Amino acid sequence: MPSLVRANAALLIGVALMWPLGAALPAVLNAYYLQIIVYIGINIILAVSLNLINGVTGQFSLGHAGFMAIGAYASAAVTMFAWPSGLPGGLWAALLAGGAAAAVAGLIIGIPTLRLRGDYLAIATLGFGEIIRVVIVNTESVGGARGLFGIPSLASFASVYACALICVVLLWRLVYSPKGIPLAAIREDEMAAAAMGIDTTRLKILAFMTGSFWAGVAGGLFAHFIGYIHTNSFTFLKSIEIVTMVVLGGMGSFSGAILAAIALTVLPELLRFGAEYRMIIYSILLIVMMLTRPRGLLGNREITTWLSSKLATAR
Template sequence: MKKMLSKNTFITLICLGVSFGLIQLLISQNIINAYYQVTLALICINIIMAVGLNLVTGFTGQFSLGHAGFMSIGAYTCAIVTTSMPTTTGFLLGTFAGAIMAAIFGILIGIPTLRLRGDYLAIATLGMAEIIRIIFLNMKITGGAAGLNGIPKFTNWPWLWFFTAGTILLVNNFIHSSHGRACISIREDEIAAESMGINTTKYKVMAFAIGAFFAGIGGALYASTFFILKPNMFGFLKSIDILVIVVLGGMGSITGSVIAAILLAVLTTYLQAFTALRMIIYAALLVVVMIFRPQGLMASKELDFTKFFRIKTKDGEKVE
């Protein structure tokens, strides 16, 4: 099993490397112009956000509606740092400072709220996100309702790829660790997991903090991409957008989150020409998918790249 996982991880790295080189080539040839680069940035940010939320909702089974709150913490922290230190070093410091601040808030909020379950947890996390938004709305350092303008732009394809690939690999490795298996056992049966000696509160808070950490990274990249931040950008609908990606891709599937983030971003881009019908078409497609594929595009499965590198012998056996 360990050999299979290590080889699959290695092949995943190769695929990520090929994707980096291919897209970098398309950008250098201006095939992917400035307009499509914005879509590319949104895809990467949504992948980071969705993979982090999937760890909480899909793998640990905790229904959270407060992911936009952690995103806003990362965004405002990075914006404040990069505005005062407009260099690449400042951007990196701001990004990781935003992620760490989001993780700290994730721990502080997770300890009391993750003792709740189901709808009560969803309501509590939704209230938490609204509290964070109202705080930013009334702080002078964040610009209040007017928000922050003129945020230095440092995001480009190499940085977006680096943070997106890092998120996928780190979350994937966590899931296949003993901690990740403990989180999955909580999703399957929390009472049985607790009876086997698993500290369910500890692992739920751990998953919540890791998800918040990556939400902070997503928020930092968002701030550095779009120059401006306002508290209303991180309302209830933003959390729903990320949750839709997770549900559409498949609860408990990292591959599903990646595919769904790409599909929805591309769909939104090509529906820009139909302003009046865009949200209707978008919603209708989601309803159709949920009716005919309620478990999501990938369900809880992942793409196993090692299958493409196995050769059948004459006896029908597969060798690598």
């Protein structure tokens, strides 16, 4: 146990630093900027977790928003109906419950659909995302078509970025450790990977569950930040937005996914001066970015390797 603490000391200190940072930020930034920064954090979790499924393992999923929805509703149900009010730790219990619910859903959905390849998998996951949404709309106990009101606003800058940091560090370690190599092997050639003795089904499902877990956590943070959730926030357009972040960043690149999550969250806000032309400019920029950097902003490299190669050539 002490060795576990020592190995994670930097991470723990980083997480702990988020609270003083979160307390200091309102002094320099107004609520509008703060809100955008929190959205960036949530989108980073979503993009990085989909990157594990889509970019690293190569399983094209279009249902990420569905898992986010499960996490949002499950965690909101915990703080609203289950956790005694006044008792601290409600947010963390809720986030764990939301993540776990999403992971279980990922398991149930993953077992049958991960047999499918490529675009068929994409459409099956899209279908499950929509089914999840329709089922929630028809469930009156969580608000149904009216949406769920009155979720306690427990999430803040600190908790969102603490989660984002933990998510990025844990998934980075997973992918760039010996355990991550079989995942990349599945992406490159599933049949060759299976021939090398990799249990492809098990690993695909594990990657899918891990990604879904973090999507659920992101959903929980989202619910507890804005305090009101509606299934309209989790349509397949949201899934497409997350896929866009992964592809624009560069498939398999964590830093790329983070950069793209920041860019695609900030861009619509920066374009507010354009009023009704805002989304038109946004979509043109998206096309132009993809045409100029067809392999994504960073390709499949990380920003660290990209920088060091730049420095090497500069010398």
